[in-house]
Amino acid sequence: MPQPLWDYLDRVGVRNEALRASLARQCLIHARKGAGLQVAEQLAAEAIEEVQRRLDRALAQGLGLHPVRDAAKLAGLRAALAMGQPDLSADFLFEGRDADKREEQLARLIARLPIATPPEAHLPMPAQPFHFVFFKSS
């Protein structure tokens, strides 16, 4: 098991070690299939991309989001998961056995979605003309 892949899964919020091992294995297999015989660096890159794809897919499915149109929102959710220690982890997205727990975790995740700006409410701010006595006016 490549250490970077293991660490990466931990950093994105997969806390359960068994789940992490299983996901790492699946991602590596997928990477080998997609890339064939390649150098280790390319293989690792493919595997990490696959982790991101799986995470995004799980998030999109769980929250009814579109993987492309809602890419920014998905990135925000990924950030919330990765920064959500100790009370948030990505485990529930892949386990999905306890529906109530899953709903609770989803609600907690949505509550942590970064909202950088509120909806816009425009107020025009026209530039005021200046008329100067001894200087050129604006």
Added chain:
Amino acid sequence: MPAATVFPRRIRVLRRVVFFSLVVLTTVAALAMIASAFQQNGITPQELLLLFLYMLLILWVSTSFWQATIGFWLLLWGGDRQSISRLPARAGGRTDQAPPKTALVMPIYHEDPERVFAGLRAIYQSLRDTGRADEFELFVLSDSRNPDVWLEEEVHWYRMCCDFDAHGKIFYRNREKNIARKSGNLEEFCHRWGARYRYMIVLDADSLMCGSTLTRMVDLMEAHPTVALIQSPPLPVNHKSLFARILQFASSLYGEIFAAGASYWQLSDSNYWGHNAIIRVKPFAEHCGLPKLPGKEPFGGEIFSHDFVEAALLRKAGWEVWLAYDLKGSYEELPPTLIDYAKRDRRWCQGNLQHVRMVFARGFSPLSRLHFLMGIMSYLSSPLWFLFLLVTGFEAYVQSQTMPVYFFGDNVFPVWPESYAVEMTTVLLVTLAMLFLPKVWSLLLLLVRSEDRKAYGGIVRITLSVLFESIFSVLTAPILMLYQTNFVLAILSRRSTAWLAQQRSDHRLSVKEAFLAHWGQTFVGILAGYVSYRYVPSFFWWFLPVLAGLAFAIPLSMLSSSTALGLLAKRLGLFLTPEESAPPAVLSYLKDNLAQATAARRVVDDSLESKIGDPAVCSLHIALLPHRLVKRRQRHQLRALTYQVIEEGPGSLSVPEKRALAADPDSLTRLHILSWAQRGTGTASS
């Protein structure tokens, strides 16, 4: 134009007549005395020049003196009954349709994110203590270009949202193009979100405000619908270096009488100082959009010091602008060293001199023009003092070379030259009194305020502190005079200054830094000392305080930058302020927040590579990027930059190149994945 009850005109007129009469009468009296001494043998051209310079300078000094004296008088009798915080609520006016929400906006540009967010957290904590935090939303308006700072700001913002469970209440925006600096930053905010808020309270990156002060400001605005802006007087806090602690003490002790005096004659035509002020958003947006001035910088282009202009525009539109001199709980920080202070002065100098045009803009009230003139004079006074000293020295030399003639014409008896020593000494003493009496007024005021007396360390320590502060200001005044003279000359020769981030944290100056910054002043001091001692020895002794400040500029600047000396003075009870003796909650919050941030920082790698490699930071950044289309050519350029990072490391890119990469989600994702892929293989270039 607001239609509610406006502030009575007769009170404004009466107070201004009193104030300006005092100023003008003092100026005329001082001029009469000096002119009588000059008229001995007819006025020479250099005497005429001296009279003119003295008139300008004494006008400036007496304005400041009477402002402080009136402020002292008002405070001695319990304060001004006509201040905005004491006026009864006024009915009428147009109903403000905007929801009664207030935005706390903090424009930042390459500031230390740790300090910015520790301060914001403290403000928010204090606001929550009032139980009225729901009436406010926080907006961090970042203009930072450097991706290192940008990404760090985002992380601090998100952690703050999480820690206070304030998602959707605390916002962050990084502007794609930072047009028109701070005023453009605020303009963009008003344009995009202005209709969401009735008021905005503008903060500086180092601003701190108590929650109760914020809610009080909102209540005052609600009670006075004709008011568009209320400025609170920010007090400097939080300093350790000797330089900043002395300034902090002076500002805290003397500031109140000056602010009360200014409020006395300015009333509803006061000014805006750019931060720690509440603004009614709608009239601000309607009337304060700033154009680019014709011509190039420093006099043309974007308006540097936008605050004075915005206040003038609001007053022009019929809105009231007030200085709430008695509003407590408003704080800011100062530059920690003399050199940093001078750097800030360079920008302010350019901004104020750019207002020369505004003095001649049509439609502004005479008082608005006076505000601009006073801003200009606060910098122009330095070259005027410099010129005054030069001409005085020359005049003294001429006088020393003139042999008195005792017998002339048909006079049998000798005609003794008249002595004007009494008049000249009186002029000097009056000028010095006007410069130093405000300090005495502040001391006297403490005699009737027992609680304040204790908070400043007791009367003995306060008196010693005032004495040392006076000596320090006498020594540093000539250094600042030469700095400001240099700035004015640079601006007049059309040299503009860059928009640089400010150095706010304490740091001891090295010999090299101090030498490079002050060698010119030291040289001028020694040269002037030699020339005056050699040719006009009697003048040398009068000139000594000025010469000493210049000659010792390097050690003075270095010593005053010392935090050890600053803290020693604090332990000795010198230069104490009430905020040091009994810190308000907001300052304690800030201290705790900074300590926590420092502890957290020790375990985090701070480089850009590490930030891009961090899944949390990278995802957060991508989530916050605005959606934008990338053209094919740009895509190729971005790809080339990505490969450059891979092969040569991020250090090989310029800041704009790094920013271009950091603003593109695809490039970031690629770099993020590669940074992880390279970890196992050890091929990482960074």
